[in-house]
Amino acid sequence: MKFVCLNCETYMNFEKVEKPGENTLGVFFGCPSCNAKFSMVTNPGETQMVSSLGVKLGGRTVEAEPFEMTRGTLKAEATAGPSQMAAYLNEKIQGGQPAAAVTAATSGTPGEKSSSGCPFSAMVAEMGLTSSGKPGNAGAATSEFAWSSDAKEKLDRLPSFVKPMVQSSVEAYARKQGYKTITLQVMDDSKNDSSNGTTWTPEAEKRLENIPDFIRPMARKEVERVAKERGMATITAQVMDDVKEKFLKFM
């Protein structure tokens, strides 16, 4: 923030900050040309703004103390000063009107709301979500595939939010493979199927088993990524060696 001396047509200089009272700061400026003095006094809101940012008005002159802001803004005793700012505003700015009335009058222009009353309805519609926040077609479990009863049972045991994800990924796999019926075997196979269509030689697959099981999926993805980078569709022992060599560099 700057002040301009309109008489001298020049910026006034920042001089000092004082604390004339609780929740207020007095910032002093002087005109270098006509020597006029100014003090800007902040209201509690502005004071809070500055202290919340942890910055010093007029620039920092001394190093910050540890936990300067935390310690400086914690209330010393448990006297919760109720509605300080509201009272201040009411008194100084709104000329004694109840704060709520002023807020109501200034917020929200009439006719701004959409017919449904929800300001986000347009956005929700655009995202293809229903008002409950779920994808519009999530509930409809109509499937072009026949699910074997055990596969269906396994799917139904999944938590409701997981189910659509699993169902669509299994079906995508089945579609790709040209299956019409989804069995437990298809479900299992789909898990090992990679979206980029890479296949693993039995030897490479076996080597992957050396990796602790909980990081195996990460390792699998990493290997496939390297293979893809090199334009190879099949993961061979050679690709494994390349990945190994790549990671040896990190050791």
Added chain:
Amino acid sequence: MAIEKDLKAILGKLKYSDDAKVAQQMTEQMRQVQVRMAGIKHKLVVMSGKGGVGKSMTTVNLALAFARQGTKVGILDVDLNGPCVPRMLGLHGQSLTMGPAGAIPPVGPLGVKVASMDFFLDDASPVRWKGPMDVSPAWLGLMEMNVIREFLADVVWGELDYLLVDLPPGAAADKPPVIAGFIPDLAGAIVVTTPSEVASDVVQKSVTYARDMGIKVMGMVENMSEYRCPSCGEVNELFEGNTEAMCEALDLPLLGRIPFDRKLARTFDKGEPLLDETYPTIQRYQDIGGRIRTLLDYKTVLADKL
């Protein structure tokens, strides 16, 4: 009456100099965080969208597990409004020692250093900030983020192998993943859940949001998996849910399962934590700690085992 002056014309003739340097001060604040965090090898956050799933219990026990393996560990409890790490480790009533280099954290069991809002508060008194907080919660958000920034910038951790950050509950528009975004070179997030569907639903949201923020989610810890009856010793399920399926759907490793253990929980409630590493539940935490270390060293593991 003075003549109307054209401010635009006046300003056009003047050279603006930024004395307040607000942007510069804020850049400096973030640089302080970077400098302070530089001595810490692995920074991990512990989070969950849902409250009450045992984030702090998990954080504290993972910290102790790492410490037992001979590493230097710190816990940053950033749950400003419900800090409980100090009490669990018997550090309640202690405080940060302010010095020229920063705030020195108290040291708990097994050499674990702890920083928490609790150290600034009296018994049973909530955090109360000066200023017109009642007018708008927006102030509070701004304040709290800056307090967290001070916790990151001003605590003298020294050299640490692991810093575990216990985040407050919350999923998306709430702060936790944003707080995590504050931490430079964050190694990743550990997500805590219970096997209930309500919890897993919310936890899933926080995983997605964390990923959107570019935070690497390392894996999931299932807490309160089962309940051992203290009188008859029978083990029963506490919730019905399927964390494995959730992990699979979210493509996350399940780092381990922790039973609801009243005996262990009580020792932490009293601030006299059980440290016996042969105790079964503590062994589970040791296993999870080992898995997290493997994940952190995953490149080395791949080079070694592939």
